[in-house]
Amino acid sequence: MERFAEDLLDVADGFSVPPVLVGASLGGIAGMIAQGEYAKAGRRGFAALVLVDITPQMNMEGVQKILGFMSSNLEEGFASLEEAADTISRYMPGRPRPENLSGLAKNLRLMENGRYYWHWDPRFITGTQKPQGSREPERLQMAARSLKIPTLLVRGRDSDLVTVEAARQFAEIVPHSEFIDVANAGHMVAGDKNDIFTSAVLDFLTRMAPAASAS
Numbered sequence: 694m695e696r697f698a699e700d701l702l703d704v705a706d707g708f709s710v711p712p713v714l715v716g717a718s719l720g721g722i723a724g725m726i727a728q729g730e731y732a733k734a735g736r737r738g739f740a741a742l743v744l745v746d747i748t749p750q751m752n753m754e755g756v757q758k759i760l761g762f763m764s765s766n767l768e769e770g771f772a773s774l775e776e777a778a779d780t781i782s783r784y785m786p787g788r789p790r791p792e793n794l795s796g797l798a799k800n801l802r803l804m805e806n807g808r809y810y811w812h813w814d815p816r817f818i819t820g821t822q823k824p825q826g827s828r829e830p831e832r833l834q835m836a837a838r839s840l841k842i843p844t845l846l847v848r849g850r851d852s853d854l855v856t857v858e859a860a861r862q863f864a865e866i867v868p869h870s871e872f873i874d875v876a877n878a879g880h881m882v883a884g885d886k887n888d889i890f891t892s893a894v895l896d897f898l899t900r901m902a903p904a905a906s907a908s
Contacts, residue, residue: 694829697723702736711740713898717883718759718854721747722833729836741843741901743894746852746880748863749833755853758784759880760818767815770808774798777809787851787877788885837866843901844870847893849878849885871897 701723705712716724721744732738762784771777774794781797782790791797801809814820844867848855864872873893878885 694726698727698731701727702731705739711737713741714739715743717745718747721745725833725836729839733839743845745847746849746855746882748855748859749830749837750859750862751854752856758853764818770810777801834866840867845897846870847873847882849880849882850874850876851879854880
């Protein structure tokens with residue numbers, strides 16, 4: 694997790710003005726660590742932070758469900774995009790199955806054996822250096838309490854990961870934060886309701902970080 698946070702701050706240092714970080718799930722965890730721990734230790738950090746369906750307190754049943762989905766077909770891959778789409782539909786039965794699978798192809802790698810594999814390193818699941826953010830709620834709570842920049846929490850109302858109580862607790866920890874609850878969306882908020890998600894983020898940026906959003 695420290696490496697993820699350091700990478701984010703290194704990217705931020707490359708801009709002429711502090712950027713806004715929009716971090717979904719793991720990206721949000723890394724963002725909280727980067728801004729809440731490292732930025733106060735002398736790093737510049739971000740102008741604002743958007744956390745997408747992630748809070749310090751996570752529903753562990755939801756975490757296990759997500760990890761189970763990520764582990765599916767990890768070694769054998771998929772024979773086709775249609776097979777991968779079927780797996781996603783079983784995981785998210787409420788989301789309509791897309792007729793055009795070109796977007797799904799961006800999340801998969803077509804290998805020389807003719808099979809498709811998830812477009813991320815399987816050692817994220819099987820390796821010895823797995824990110825432990827979900828098992829460190831106290832650390833994330835401390836990082837969140839240190840957030841002084843404009844902060845927006847976007848939750849999918851049908852999320853397996855962020856409960857109503859977790860969102861309430863976050864509002865207590867970060868009292869200046871704003872909150873959007875997106876109906877008919879799960880953990881993958883941007884994929885479920887992209888128009889609503891984008892509108893909420895742009896509205897927040899326009900009001901809270903106009904210099905960063907303009908650049």
